[in-house]
Amino acid sequence: MNTLLTxxxxxxxxxxxxxxxxxxxxxxxxAFDSMFDRFTMQIFKLCAINVILxxxxxxxxGFTGLFSLGHxxxxxxxxxxxxxxxxSPEQKEANFVLQPIMxxxxxxxxxxxxxxxxxxxxxxxxGWVLGxxxxxxxxxxLAIATLGFSEIIRVVxxxxxxxxxxxxxxxxxxxxxxxxxxxxxxxxxxLFLVLLIKSTYGRAFKSIRDNEIAxxxxxxxxxxxxxxxxxxxxxxxxxxGGLLAHYLTTIDPKQFIFLKTxxxxxxxxxxxxxxxxxxxVSAIVVTVLMxxxxxxxxxxxxxxxxxxxxxxLRMVFFSALLMIVVIFRQQGLMGTAEFSWNSxxxxxxLPKRGQKSGKGVE
Amino acid sequence: MDFQTFLQQFVNxxxxxxxxxxxxxxxxMVYGILRxxxxxxxxxFMVGGYxxxxxxxxxxxxxxxxxxxxxxLTTAFGxxxxxxxxxxxxxxxxxxxxxxxxxxxxxxENLAIVLFDARPKAFPVAEFFAKNYVIGGVYVAGISLLIPxxxxxxxAVLLWIVNxxxxxxxxxxxxTDIDAARLMxxxxxxxxxxxxxxxxxxxxxxxxxxxxxxxxxEPLMGIMPGLKCxxxxxxxxxxxxxxxxLGGLLLGMVELMTVAFLPELTGYKDAFxxxxxxxxxxxxxxxxxxxxxxxxx
Amino acid sequence: xxxxxxxxxxxxxxGGLSAVTSLNMDVGAGDIIGLIGPNGAGKTTSFxxxxxxxTPTSGKVIFNGQDITGMKPHAITHLGVARTFQNxxxxxxMSVLENVLVAQHMRMGANIFEATLxxxxxxxxxKHVHERAYALLEEVxxxxxxxxxxxxxxxxxxxxxEIARALATEPKLLFLDxxxxxxxxxxxxxLMDFILKIRDQFNLTIVLIEHxxxxxxxxxxxxxxxxxxVTIAHGTPEEIQKDPKVIEAYLGVE
Ligand SMILES: Nc1ncnc2c1ncn2[C@@H]1O[C@H](COP(=O)(O)OP(=O)(O)O)[C@@H](O)[C@H]1O
Ligand SMILES: [Mg+2]
Numbered sequence: 001m002n003t004l005l006t007x008x009x010x011x012x013x014x015x016x017x018x019x020x021x022x023x024x025x026x027x028x029x030x031a032f033d034s035m036f037d038r039f040t041m042q043i044f045k046l047c048a049i050n051v052i053l054x055x056x057x058x059x060x061x062g063f064t065g066l067f068s069l070g071h072x073x074x075x076x077x078x079x080x081x082x083x084x085x086x087x088s089p090e091q092k093e094a095n096f097v098l099q100p101i102m103x104x105x106x107x108x109x110x111x112x113x114x115x116x117x118x119x120x121x122x123x124x125x126x127g128w129v130l131g132x133x134x135x136x137x138x139x140x141x142l143a144i145a146t147l148g149f150s151e152i153i154r155v156v157x158x159x160x161x162x163x164x165x166x167x168x169x170x171x172x173x174x175x176x177x178x179x180x181x182x183x184x185x186x187x188x189x190x191l192f193l194v195l196l197i198k199s200t201y202g203r204a205f206k207s208i209r210d211n212e213i214a215x216x217x218x219x220x221x222x223x224x225x226x227x228x229x230x231x232x233x234x235x236x237x238x239x240x241g242g243l244l245a246h247y248l249t250t251i252d253p254k255q256f257i258f259l260k261t262x263x264x265x266x267x268x269x270x271x272x273x274x275x276x277x278x279x280x281v282s283a284i285v286v287t288v289l290m291x292x293x294x295x296x297x298x299x300x301x302x303x304x305x306x307x308x309x310x311x312x313l314r315m316v317f318f319s320a321l322l323m324i325v326v327i328f329r330q331q332g333l334m335g336t337a338e339f340s341w342n343s344x345x346x347x348x349x350l351p352k353r354g355q356k357s358g359k360g361v362e
Numbered sequence: 363m364d365f366q367t368f369l370q371q372f373v374n375x376x377x378x379x380x381x382x383x384x385x386x387x388x389x390x391m392v393y394g395i396l397r398x399x400x401x402x403x404x405x406x407f408m409v410g411g412y413x414x415x416x417x418x419x420x421x422x423x424x425x426x427x428x429x430x431x432x433x434x435l436t437t438a439f440g441x442x443x444x445x446x447x448x449x450x451x452x453x454x455x456x457x458x459x460x461x462x463x464x465x466x467x468x469x470x471e472n473l474a475i476v477l478f479d480a481r482p483k484a485f486p487v488a489e490f491f492a493k494n495y496v497i498g499g500v501y502v503a504g505i506s507l508l509i510p511x512x513x514x515x516x517x518a519v520l521l522w523i524v525n526x527x528x529x530x531x532x533x534x535x536x537x538t539d540i541d542a543a544r545l546m547x548x549x550x551x552x553x554x555x556x557x558x559x560x561x562x563x564x565x566x567x568x569x570x571x572x573x574x575x576x577x578x579x580e581p582l583m584g585i586m587p588g589l590k591c592x593x594x595x596x597x598x599x600x601x602x603x604x605x606x607x608l609g610g611l612l613l614g615m616v617e618l619m620t621v622a623f624l625p626e627l628t629g630y631k632d633a634f635x636x637x638x639x640x641x642x643x644x645x646x647x648x649x650x651x652x653x654x655x656x657x658x659x
Numbered sequence: 660x661x662x663x664x665x666x667x668x669x670x671x672x673x674g675g676l677s678a679v680t681s682l683n684m685d686v687g688a689g690d691i692i693g694l695i696g697p698n699g700a701g702k703t704t705s706f707x708x709x710x711x712x713x714t715p716t717s718g719k720v721i722f723n724g725q726d727i728t729g730m731k732p733h734a735i736t737h738l739g740v741a742r743t744f745q746n747x748x749x750x751x752x753m754s755v756l757e758n759v760l761v762a763q764h765m766r767m768g769a770n771i772f773e774a775t776l777x778x779x780x781x782x783x784x785x786k787h788v789h790e791r792a793y794a795l796l797e798e799v800x801x802x803x804x805x806x807x808x809x810x811x812x813x814x815x816x817x818x819x820x821e822i823a824r825a826l827a828t829e830p831k832l833l834f835l836d837x838x839x840x841x842x843x844x845x846x847x848x849x850l851m852d853f854i855l856k857i858r859d860q861f862n863l864t865i866v867l868i869e870h871x872x873x874x875x876x877x878x879x880x881x882x883x884x885x886x887x888x889v890t891i892a893h894g895t896p897e898e899i900q901k902d903p904k905v906i907e908a909y910l911g912v913e
Binding site: 159 | 592
């Protein structure tokens, strides 16, 4: 009885803390929105988009244990779908100078939300088809097959002149991705993923990651579960792609080269493969660092000498960081651990209350 | 299309396919032994091209000496790469070592951008390689003629090493069962190093021949050929040297012949390899010459 | 006697190696059957053939009157066949409790929408599987470790967790692959009592692999003895004990 009470207490405390944190978070967003200059805001929005990308890649790579490298392709599908659906006929005519756009597509114009969702659904659908086809393959073939698929998407985008405007790309997209859209989507998607992973489906995903043969023997339809996880992950990447398109306002096929997937992988690995908290923190830190370290590419004053600008030094830093983490701290920032108010209490930042009880209904 | 054009395309495809085969061998050998997709293999290929370039253009040494030095240094580079990036993770989960390979590739490319400059460089091609020959009405550049010959010779040497020497026997033992090999007192680290040495040497030769054929160096030039050659290795049946050669030749043929016969598909050329991959894996998941290696339960 | 499981002339070849030759097992409902034989005799392979991990090269497996040859393992589990593994295969990064919960996913029948939206229908199922998981952990005496990582358990406890996990799938037929491996004699004897207990409590039919004949003699109704993939004897423990071929196989190896 006693343990149950403390547990209820802890639950109440956690609920209050979560509510408080949410209010403070929203307040901060609001303050930032009116306080910072446009450049800072852009970075801040990019953080949110990268949070979605990292979480969706982590779902498949970290929680389901499949090594997929096709994210850039799914982002491209979402980005182009969302852009084409939401642009006005005039904008389309102005963009398609080499060959006119397909007549069916010329006059469709939808608000942002449905465009974004349709982009996500289409990416999810393509992910489903690809999953059904490739997830039967041995695990490392999946890496190369998904990577290849993402390149096929890019080649198709480059060549489908009357749909995508080919290598010229699409310019002048409406700047729909405001702070509220970016962070709103990030929060909704994070919530969705937390609920998913803590459900029986999340347990099934993790069991496949931990031991595929045992999972199958425990009655988990492994292939189906993999396809499910892959489809969700692809759809979320598509949504992130749509947000990115209307954040950059210009897209072209080159942006979605498979190296883009590696950038997201970097975030996931640094944060901890299999940790939602890790991905979120890492997405924000890496995005900010990417901007903050831009000075590395410019002229450097080392005190005793001034170097000329060395473009690319920044990326050397990040790739070296990735190597160091993989070799010396494979679990990244968080491993598979997650943030909880209890963990704060354990390290002494909160008053200690309810002990973790062995028994009892959870 | 007349027979003449076909022959011309066939010769071109044979040349490109041999080059793919040479690089694919490196992938297949490393995969056979460590079950690792060495994502950095394409970058080793790039390093080979650049080292030869610097030998000729910056140190002004004769091309043959520059080539020899580039091959030696690239070999050392490949062996060092394994030491630093892969060996510490030998017993880690597969996903970690795969990420390490991606990280290594990423790092080498970015270092190359910083050290070699991102702007493309023109590779100095000696007269001997550039000269065109006319054989039976077909135009062939010296280098295009040379590539299949070099590949064939190297392949013969390699097959001799793998099938006839003690080292080759140890390599086969390690690739069948690394733990059993260890129990039989085979020095696994040495075998892995030798494998990387051979693979990197072949990549360096491939990189130099690539630069002679397409004389333009860029830090990211290894990515696409690297991916395609890995695909060639998978299509042929990963782990099998003959499979890598078959896959390389097949890919060369598919790429050039499709473009020759269906010019409207030229824009999709870079996608052929991936489509070929997915089709072959669906029909025969172990590749054309691959053996099935199921997990013991 | 109605048989729950029958294997009819099941063969399995790995390349040139015949791992299992003409396996003809017949297991009646409620039986405890022993599968014994020296290392490498093909015992685990037989389990893998019946549970769908491997497909027989030839032959048929009939469970509960239904031909299950070539079916996927998860589908066979769904029909009511569960197993443990010789080389323990727990879900390493998951807690002891979660290991047992996962095994109930199949029977929960929760769709992804009710699960992510935490609809009342789902919460009810979730409560039920938690209660069952705790009950099963109680059964194998692991409740106090419910929140520990599965791999933090001692070897013997990991084996018990594997059994709890298998029971969670609600099987009719349970395969235990060397459940006593790594246990001391005292623990082994307790395990045999435990096996008898769960058979009665959960209405199970049990097939168990054991290396040491003496240990299983007491609990098994009948036994099959394999050597180099061939069934060299089957019958009651008394018959087996006297069989010259069995004595030879065992003396030859151990
Ligand atoms: N997946 C496999 N591939 C090749 N050989 C196998 C495989 N699984 C088992 N074997 C072989 O089959 C034989 C029987 O093994 P197993 O059934 O594990 O024996 P037991 O469980 O009786 O000790 C052994 O020789 C083993 O090496
Ligand atoms: Mg066994």
